Amino acid sequence: MSAHPSTLYSETVLAHNRAPKNCGSLVDATHHGVAENAMCGDHLKLSFRVHGNVIAAAMFDGDSCAITTASASMLTEALRGASPARIAELREEMLMMFRAGPLARDDFAAFADLCHHPARQRCALLPFDAAIAALQTKE
Amino acid sequence: MSAHPSTLYSETVLAHNRAPKNCGSLVDATHHGVAENAMCGDHLKLSFRVHGNVIAAAMFDGDSCAITTASASMLTEALRGASPARIAELREEMLMMFRAGPLARDDFAAFADLCHHPARQRCALLPFDAAIAALQTKE
Amino acid sequence: MSRIDDIDAIRAEFPQLARIIHGKPLVYFDNANTAQKPHAVIAAVSGYFSEHNGNVARAVHTLGEEATSLYEGARDKLMRFVGARSREEIVLTRGTTESINLVAYSFLRPTLKPGDEILVSRMEHHSNIVPWQLVAAETGAIVVPAPITDRGELDVDGMIALMNSRTRLVGLTHVSNALGTINPIKTIIDAAAARAIPTLIDGSQAAPHFKIDVAALNCDFYVLTGHKLFAPTGTGALIAKRAHLDAMPPFMGGGEMIRRVSFEGTSFNDPPHKFEPGTPNIAGFIGLGAAIDWLDAVGMDAIAARETHLRDVMLSALHEIPGLRLIGAARERAAVFSFVVDGAHAHDIATLLDQEGVAVRSGHHCTHPTMQFFGLPATVRASLSFYNTEAEIAAFVAALAKVRRMLA
Amino acid sequence: MSRIDDIDAIRAEFPQLARIIHGKPLVYFDNANTAQKPHAVIAAVSGYFSEHNGNVARAVHTLGEEATSLYEGARDKLMRFVGARSREEIVLTRGTTESINLVAYSFLRPTLKPGDEILVSRMEHHSNIVPWQLVAAETGAIVVPAPITDRGELDVDGMIALMNSRTRLVGLTHVSNALGTINPIKTIIDAAAARAIPTLIDGSQAAPHFKIDVAALNCDFYVLTGHKLFAPTGTGALIAKRAHLDAMPPFMGGGEMIRRVSFEGTSFNDPPHKFEPGTPNIAGFIGLGAAIDWLDAVGMDAIAARETHLRDVMLSALHEIPGLRLIGAARERAAVFSFVVDGAHAHDIATLLDQEGVAVRSGHHCTHPTMQFFGLPATVRASLSFYNTEAEIAAFVAALAKVRRMLA
Numbered sequence A, B: 001m002s003a004h005p006s007t008l009y010s011e012t013v014l015a016h017n018r019a020p021k022n023c024g025s026l027v028d029a030t031h032h033g034v035a036e037n038a039m040c041g042d043h044l045k046l047s048f049r050v051h052g053n054v055i056a057a058a059m060f061d062g063d064s065c066a067i068t069t070a071s072a073s074m075l076t077e078a079l080r081g082a083s084p085a086r087i088a089e090l091r092e093e094m095l096m097m098f099r100a101g102p103l104a105r106d107d108f109a110a111f112a113d114l115c116h117h118p119a120r121q122r123c124a125l126l127p128f129d130a131a132i133a134a135l136q137t138k139e
Numbered sequence C, D: 001m002s003r004i005d006d007i008d009a010i011r012a013e014f015p016q017l018a019r020i021i022h023g024k025p026l027v028y029f030d031n032a033n034t035a036q037k038p039h040a041v042i043a044a045v046s047g048y049f050s051e052h053n054g055n056v057a058r059a060v061h062t063l064g065e066e067a068t069s070l071y072e073g074a075r076d077k078l079m080r081f082v083g084a085r086s087r088e089e090i091v092l093t094r095g096t097t098e099s100i101n102l103v104a105y106s107f108l109r110p111t112l113k114p115g116d117e118i119l120v121s122r123m124e125h126h127s128n129i130v131p132w133q134l135v136a137a138e139t140g141a142i143v144v145p146a147p148i149t150d151r152g153e154l155d156v157d158g159m160i161a162l163m164n165s166r167t168r169l170v171g172l173t174h175v176s177n178a179l180g181t182i183n184p185i186k187t188i189i190d191a192a193a194a195r196a197i198p199t200l201i202d203g204s205q206a207a208p209h210f211k212i213d214v215a216a217l218n219c220d221f222y223v224l225t226g227h228k229l230f231a232p233t234g235t236g237a238l239i240a241k242r243a244h245l246d247a248m249p250p251f252m253g254g255g256e257m258i259r260r261v262s263f264e265g266t267s268f269n270d271p272p273h274k275f276e277p278g279t280p281n282i283a284g285f286i287g288l289g290a291a292i293d294w295l296d297a298v299g300m301d302a303i304a305a306r307e308t309h310l311r312d313v314m315l316s317a318l319h320e321i322p323g324l325r326l327i328g329a330a331r332e333r334a335a336v337f338s339f340v341v342d343g344a345h346a347h348d349i350a351t352l353l354d355q356e357g358v359a360v361r362s363g364h365h366c367t368h369p370t371m372q373f374f375g376l377p378a379t380v381r382a383s384l385s386f387y388n389t390e391a392e393i394a395a396f397v398a399a400l401a402k403v404r405r406m407l408a
């Protein structure tokens, strides 16, 4: 609640925003998903290719804020080589972090300060929601 | 607004309440009216007999609070010998008194303290409203 | 020892209770009308205005986020306070009246048909009658009154006997504001559920007095109003099963209840926000959150125990007053007492008691059908809260005696 | 010299303006979202709770009478403040959103027929679109958008050309919350009146900034919200011609909106109470009364003059920022500015400005159709009030430059 200096726009987040990983459209994608942030109208597309039970590649697309872009960049990195079930786990870990602070081992610790910015949590979750939508809408 | 000691239940009001004038039903009435106080459910009937342009007699009936009873008692007294137009004038004077305090010459000065009891003003006005209703519903 | 045992300390937390009225210490026996507010609530409200004032759900700046987390925090507190299953079940409204209108308009109206019945008891507050009448008038449905007894108790078998295949909803007050009766709501909820009839419980007069557990009650809708719960007026809640809220169309449009608006078509937000149009009473709900914290700290069980004691003391005192007739003699009752006095009109008693510093309500208490049942236009109502004292009961009795001498 | 010339003294009356956010003095440029409250308002609210707390219209005791006279006093003050003809024309609501829903449900819905049209501009707040859509969806009526221009001005001829014999209501915002545009409402009201079409003006963003005279405007309905007028949230008004209020059926049922209730039939109170169901936000309206007294003392003309000056300073400052694009360039405008910045997302700007102590809003401002018209998902909006200063404008400009460097 106190108006402490925020660490939300860390160098990690800003760097991902400046040069996001896996930005563009994925050829041979097996799954496509879209999610929308009602608060600002941002749309984010996320696609991935599953081989066996493993995500071989993931990419995202959309004109989003720095938080969404950095989150999408990190998520698409984290998904490579993971099983599709990992998406929901990662989302759950993110939600836990919003409530309880950074987890011991967490790829997304850069977003820990979102616990102080509830209105922006949706921005970081958007790529996860697009990925979950992608799981459902197989092409 | 300040919680000053009230003079509403003055000896005048209490005496009229104990032994109201003109309480009962009027034989040969030319006009009958009823009014209801939504706040407590009280009904008041008021009748009078007009000869020429003069109220010859007025009586009221009903099981009301002390303020309504005293007001009805005084009003029926005041109306005897008056013209029917006097009813609206007296009502207007009462309303002015609620806003501005007692008038120089006023039969109903006993109700002056109602300016501090807005929720009870309707009680004092009830007989006037019954009288005005009576003017309209001639028998 | 519970905090409530030091009643002077508790009373000192309510600034209003120290007021002098017409030269006499205030005896506030109008708690069923609205409750007084502890310092904690007043401070939460002014603290919000002076420190965190911002709008909710709309801004990403610090003030907006602070306001949102205080406001949404109140929803969480209320959820725990009434034992709801999830925060999505808590729609924040202006009060009981709006909560019931919301159910009438959004839950019932879209599917009400001529001949459908809405069953409510004859001891309901107007707010649990008129909203149903409005939608019934529009659709040809009927509002059916369930009988009550001369003791002012619900005729339970009578109400159950009126449940039938046309009954679309059963509405019942948990505690009667006019009579003090505590209704056996669980019996009615279960009987209705056995017939697949949804139930709405009006908890306005219950929540301030004892622990509520909506999940255990298993009613479809439970409604309450904040100002009787020591919070500001203009706050309240509809607590509803999630499935109903999902299925119900929105009631009022605008503000945060939408997802996306266009002239081609508009989509709506999820519950509870779907039912919260426009900027809400933020300070009021922050006050409600503070009131719940305060009540939790004192303990609803301690409050209930103290009120039971005060109720018994008051009941004995009233029984000893000659010419005073209690209206309603329910075996399960709260510390709410309606009465009439021989030869003295309810309004005169209330105004004259006020001259003695005693605040009671007179009138029909927004329960015309209950008053009609007892053949009375109006009663005097004395309603107590845990912060009242035996000394105040004695002062009330003395004041009433004085008033009667004046009117004799 | 007007009181407003001593701006430090004025600012000192707003405790919130002294707040430090992230180590920086707060620059509050989110006034179109909600305004800060002067001490006078905060004190009126807590004074009511600690001294006069009672319910309105229901009790004859001192506290009840004090609360009622404070609450009804607010109605009288509002009546004078907006130049209404009588207090019966002032329905107190939760805010603009509820006011418009009330008109949609009670004024339009009972007589809307398939093919009927409700004409609103494309720059309305969702609250002046969605309520009409809800009643239109139910009745087969249509909500017709009137065009706006690339400058973000109303296409006056375009709107008038859309008025026809099927038009049942014209709704128009007095000042756009997204663009700052001040609309020529009198022209539209007169054009509609000439065709016997009732008008509703959304004054949410107008009333805080300049003098309103509803009698001279001669619109059928004027709506506003208290929290933008330096009063608590959860307060507002529908100001309507008496004849409409007399003819309209009630909206929500319960509480003081009735005259007499029975299961055989219920009769309703007169306006404005007919439209005020349940216990209102008493503290909030007492705060609104205090806010109006405060505004009267400072003077709406002095406020308007100062805001015009701040607007011009801000406009020049914004024009000088490279890569910043103002959305809307109305010739008549309030000190409300929407903009986008090359290469920086609105939300990032708002969050990072907040790190510098500057509170602005980012998003769609509850005006999706306006955003769609300009082809934008979101903008940053800086909205000023009379208590803002040129130094704050300079601080905002410097903070924005810093934020852009971070995001580059």
Ligand SMILES: Cc1ncc(COP(=O)(O)O)c(C=O)c1O
Pocket: C255, C277, C278, C279, D032, D033, D094, D095, D096, D097, D098, D125, D127, D128, D173, D175, D176, D177, D202, D204, D205, D225, D226, D227, D236, D366
């Ligand atoms: C033009 C306009 N109309 C309506 C509203 C809605 O006001 P409220 O949320 O107080 O009902 C607002 C403010 O958000 C507004 O700016």
Ligand SMILES: Cc1ncc(COP(=O)(O)O)c(C=O)c1O
Pocket: C032, C033, C094, C095, C096, C097, C098, C125, C127, C128, C173, C175, C176, C177, C202, C204, C205, C225, C226, C227, C236, C366, D255, D277, D278, D279
């Ligand atoms: C049993 C009951 N129901 C409903 C209400 C209405 O509550 P509100 O006026 O806060 O909507 C009250 C209080 O007046 C009540 O006692």
